[in-house]
Amino acid sequence: MRRLLVATTNLGKLREIRAVMSDAPVELLSLSDLPRIEEPEETGATFEENARLKALYYAARTSLWTVAEDSGLVIDALGGEPGVLSARFLRRDASYSERFAEIFRRLDDNPRQPRTARFVAALACVSGGEVVYETTGVVEGEIAAAPRGLGGFGYDPIFVYPPYGKTLAEVTEPEKIAVAHRGIAFRRFAQWLASSERRESSG
Numbered sequence: 001m002r003r004l005l006v007a008t009t010n011l012g013k014l015r016e017i018r019a020v021m022s023d024a025p026v027e028l029l030s031l032s033d034l035p036r037i038e039e040p041e042e043t044g045a046t047f048e049e050n051a052r053l054k055a056l057y058y059a060a061r062t063s064l065w066t067v068a069e070d071s072g073l074v075i076d077a078l079g080g081e082p083g084v085l086s087a088r089f090l091r092r093d094a095s096y097s098e099r100f101a102e103i104f105r106r107l108d109d110n111p112r113q114p115r116t117a118r119f120v121a122a123l124a125c126v127s128g129g130e131v132v133y134e135t136t137g138v139v140e141g142e143i144a145a146a147p148r149g150l151g152g153f154g155y156d157p158i159f160v161y162p163p164y165g166k167t168l169a170e171v172t173e174p175e176k177i178a179v180a181h182r183g184i185a186f187r188r189f190a191q192w193l194a195s196s197e198r199r200e201s202s203g
Contacts, residue, residue, distance in 0.1 A: 003027045005034075007058040007068040012153035016177055017069075020186040025197045029064070037061050047071060047084055047122035052131055059126040067189065071121035071182060073155045075143060077113035078106055086155065100147055100158050107143060115143040119159060119168075121181035123189055133192050137184030141168075152176060 004026040040057040044050035050070035059066035072086030082089035125133040147157035149169025157169040177183040
């Protein structure tokens with residue numbers, strides 16, 4: 001079975017990805033399974049550019065088939081912020097409580113603005129030094145009036161998914177993965193892997 005490097009050290013993301021990819025015809029490795037590799041500077045202006053940049057970077061340093069994703073929260077009333085800077089919003093070492101407080105402060109300054117928002121996850125897979133698959137998953141929602149829920153991670157406590165009427169931190173992990181941006185992107189990737197395996201087997 002072919003080995004696939006999932007280029008993340010985020011345990012929450014890795015847990016979700018492993019759940020979605022459990023039946024994929026690959027052996028999953030994470031960066032934690034390898035000697036430490038210096039992180040690349042994420043200079044892309046979009047999630048797609050950063051996913052591509054990270055996948056190419058780690059594939060070149062490990063010679064492994066590599067998948068990387070870049071994801072974040074896009075809030076319409078904040079002009080798309082925190083966007084690609086979601087993991088570094090305010091500052092790299094800021095707590096999510098601090099980030100939530102700043103988001104609420106800015107939204108309170110513009111109370112007439114809609115609180116619509118979306119989570120975006122862009123995925124890129126690299127093999128042989130080339131990007132061989134890309135996709136983007138998006139889930140639409142709105143910003144809660146206050147953080148709610150103890151599950152999930154990152155911005156989940158302030159992101160309400162309207163069909164559930166709950167934040168993504170208030171639902172079970174399977175409920176979250178079923179609708180969330182990363183689940184969408186990695187399900188598509190798993191389907192692509194399965195179809196590629198079938199093509200290779202039949203060929």
